[in-house]
Amino acid sequence: MPTESEKQMSSIESTIVRVVDNIKKSDSDSWNYRGLELSNEMLVVLISHPNIDKAAAALDVSIGNLADQKDIPGIAHFLEHMLFMGSSKYPGENEYSKLIEGNGGSSNAFTSGDHTNYYFDIHPNLLPEALDILAQFFISPLFSASSTDRELEAVNSEYERNLSDDGRRVFQLEKSTSDPKHPYSGFTTGNSESLRTMPKQRGIDIRQVLLDFHKVQYSSNRMSLAVLGNQSLDELQSLVMKSFNDVPNKNLKQVKYPADPYGESTRKTICYVVPVKEYRCLTINWVIPDHKDLYYCDPESYLSHLIAHEGDGSLLSYLKKLGLATQSASGEKYVAPGFSFFYVYLELTIEGLNRWEEIIYIVYQYIAMLRKEGPKEWIFDERKNLNAMHFQFREKEPANDFVSNLALRMR
Template sequence: MAIDSEKQVSSSNATIVRIVDNIKKSASDSWHYRGLELSNEMLVVLISHPNIDKAAAALDVSIGSLADPRDVSGIAHFLEHMLFMGSSKYPGENEYSKLIEGNGGYSNAFTSPDHTNYYFDINPSLLPDALDIFAQFFISPLFAASSTDRELEAVNSEYEGNLFKDIWRIAQLEKSTSDSEHPYSGFSIGNTESLRTIPKQRGIDIQEVLLNFYKAQYSSNRMSLAVLGNQSLDELQSLVMKSFKDIPNKKLQKPKYSPDPYGEKNRKTICYVVPVKESRHLTINWVIPDYKDLYYCNPESYLSHLIGHEGDGSLLSYLKQLGLAIELSSGDKNSAPGFNFFTVDLELTIEGLNRWEQVIYIVYQYLTMLRKEGPKEWIFNECKNLNEMHFQFREKERPDDFVSNLAGRIRVFFIEFFLPTCFYRHVK
């Protein structure tokens, strides 16, 4: 079952409508960058450097598990798996993986609440071949019935592997205690029960659901691509246009979700968790507005900088003096268009676990003090300078992680200025 892109949209063969060569980068960055806006509304960033060990590429689709149909949990994640299983141009199930893994490369993907990210790295000389196979995932995927059961088992194995990971269990607990009418409450990973057993009982054809989800949610105007190679920027641009120009533009609207995932009746809830591995943590979560449009001043970063400070007079130093806590981290997490969360996580001592209510009281006392003091320009400038220093002297990342991060940010921030946001410290 292949998808005929000509029947979905009338326009293909995208052209370049804007080239951005003035992308802000650090003074120590010797890599070359170029941004592209295509006529199919796809955004692209090219990164060139002659001396790289691995080439890499990532494509981010700004739709994720929050868009799952209510009656089929995990379909966005299942689709992520199925796109690797061949296309009309490259029908072999293992054609992509053979090329990548057989040439010193690595590939993977992940499904987040609001976006899905596909990425790989490979020997630089084989980047053109890999890009062409990769692009076909988003042009004419097969969705072969013969692949469905195997990939369902792969999804289920991923689910079973997470059952004994505390971080995943707690994340699912947070979702399951939210408003059941909000998409945040969904079972995003999926398993054989949600993707096979229950649909079969309800007379739902999972293959049809998969195809309909792809048609309804995947479009070039929701996609951002990052490509790193040892070719020149002009050569990389030609490679991208050759392979990705035919991704159809369905002109889908930008998703936006209800701003309150918990609702009035589900707020102020305390959950007690027995961990798989021994740990003592207290986590406080707040629902906050979606502040992505304020990235230039980054209000969450200001607050996390103060709460996460570890010096004299800090929240953590006081809790340590009382023998209640060992570590503290804070920052935003799990954001999606329409809502966000701010969290404070404390690793407690045994005494702190016994006196957890006092720890919460102290945290709120500190927040009350910050509210009374109000924002300070010198603290904002301190955050700004720390972020700028981190940007100027960033640590080298793995190529696949680098492009994955870039692709996920291009559509959120202006092309000219998105690069610094990848290295700013949002969480202390």
């Protein structure tokens, strides 16, 4: 007859539908990895090493501010804040932060277009307790009236800080000049007006909106979890099963957004920005289609490598000779399934600021030259080898960044 512990282990094992132990890692990586899919379709990666200073975990939900209700902008971001404010099992508003920050750890979260990411690090011995509190964010959050009012002030303070942040100002400008019918056009941070004043005027209970958003948009089949600890992989697996198997699976589809947030009527727009801080730059953005199926050949990386190259014959070297620019960058700005942006960024001299139209012409000439020449296998191979070398010898990130990035990339 099986013992109680054997019955419990059998029950735990029945909650796993897939195990992946042959995860590829660099030759210099001494950490152990395991991938799991739980019966509620949550994806999990476990990382184990006996000699870590801090344990860490991150849970990523593949829904973000593009799912905001049109009439309540900022609700996804507000929900991110509110989940820290207690659950039925752990009702103390600061229970999570007290445990983590009181034991040498840190916690945070962020909301992007199609992801909301919660992460922490802590003393390894306290990982089990911290994991269980985190899991309850997604099982039975409270959204108490008192904490709703207080946390709304925190969201509004974040909004006010962003008013003097040039990067955030330009980002909102890009959004507000897009097609107003596209989800990308929304105001995503939220503030006291969008989350309190306007809902009250329309008789909307913001707490109920939070509950509804959590119920309608948060589901285990949209979640990915990464856990780093000094326990064995089997022990970490048991911890995850115990805490996260009860996160409900609502069988929600992965959201894909309309391909072009600008369209013919709002494309080819020039925006002039007076910055808060003194700097001069030119940014050109192009909308590009979803190309997740091209992940392994990474075409945008190939193109950005050529455009942002700084050696002889490069775009930047030519602009430097003309006295127009001093720095360059290029790459993809991923937003959400359905579309992304490709950008070219140039830091300008005073002369360059006066001749910005000429610079745009030069950029397009350079791109036309690349198109005429076509892809070069030797450049692709060079990039491939450099990436392989980086993979083999990459330095470890801080624990919380490591798990946050892993969880983000799993879906």
